Amino acid sequence: MKNLWIFGVVLFVVLMAGTYAVVGDMMGDDIVNILTMAFAAIIVLVTILVVMKYIKQMKNDTASGELVDESWDGLREYNNDIPVGWAVSTILLMIWGMWYMTTGYPLNEYSQIGEYNKDAKISNDKIAKHFAQMSDTQKLKMGEGVFAVQCAPCHGPSGNGQENYSTGLLTAEDLTTRNMSKTYVSKVLHEGSNQLGYDGGMPDRFGLFNMNSGNLISDEEISVLSSYIANGFKDAVGSSEGRDIFTGTCISCHGAGLAKGAKGYKSYGVKPESDETGVEGYSTACEGEDCIGHGVSLVGPSLRDYNSCLVANLLKSGKKEGEIGVMPAFGDMLSMPQIKALSAFVAHGTDKEIEE
């Protein structure tokens, strides 16, 4: 028995010395490190004591209790009750485990993630307050900065889509001009689309009614219309077919081809009072033909340029099934001032000089 005690003391000293050799110089006078060391000592001590207790018990104890009837190759088990302490601590541990996995760790602020979220919120609020009133130039400058970090890796430093030299294909959309391909427009018309966060989204072909013909849009019309839009809203010389289908079918959501003399708004989108993205749209008055396809705020996006409402919606929800690939969502990563700034910057033209 004495040997066992000597062994226990030696083991304790060796383990503690080893621990101290590894972390000792990090301890300094930091109370947390000292406490950690103290608890390490307690854990080692308790472990050694418990182990010794059981070794002793194994030497001296004789089995007792009621034996079960079955015998497995001559071995029989005792029919003892589960120790109460063991049962209670198992149940408590399970309850604690469930709490920890559902609300305790991931959401609670007393975790690294929680701490981080809390800090991030404080600084985001600060930034939001500081940049609540930005001038246009400030927005463009901030947008340019964020673009260089977050967007340029895919869209290229000037937003021109960065050609992939081996394939000649764009790795991400060219943002310097809004240029939808015929295939893309045609796909949207056939299937509809709902990913930019507009209420209701874009109906598929069975929701596209041509007021001029009094019928649902036909295959032929889809083809003409897709060419017209992909062509920069131009029909073949001498024809007005595409334009007519557009005014008959699409203007209610994508902006009016207004009667002569009537004023509308084009480009950057108009900010409606209820715009919950909080993005101020810049608007420019336009007339007639000039307004076609420029979108109606909160109803349908501009098909001609990147207005700030469209970009803000896009940043929040991303774009999943484009022709080129996936445009990731940035909603959680960017603060509201950054979204505003980027939206303004893309709408302004990522390749254009910013005037002071």
Ligand code: HEC
């Ligand atoms: C009921 C309103 C509505 C009508 C009518 C409508 N659109 Fe749309 N359209 C939308 C909305 C909303 C979106 C945005 C879809 C999204 O969130 O993905 C959209 C998106 C689009 C897009 C894709 C834009 C993008 O950024 O990817 C194209 C192309 C388009 N519409 C063309 C048309 C054409 C052509 C017509 C006429 C035949 C038309 N739309 C009629 C509401 C409409």
Ligand code: HEC
């Ligand atoms: C991981 C690469 C990647 C990053 C990073 C990225 N984009 Fe994109 N983005 C794409 C791709 C790919 C598309 C084309 C989607 C498609 O096929 O239609 C796209 C499309 C777009 C479009 C056009 C959407 C439309 O409906 O026409 C805009 C605007 C845009 N991105 C803005 C941004 C901004 C602003 C940022 C920076 C916050 C950004 N993107 C970061 C890959 C990226």
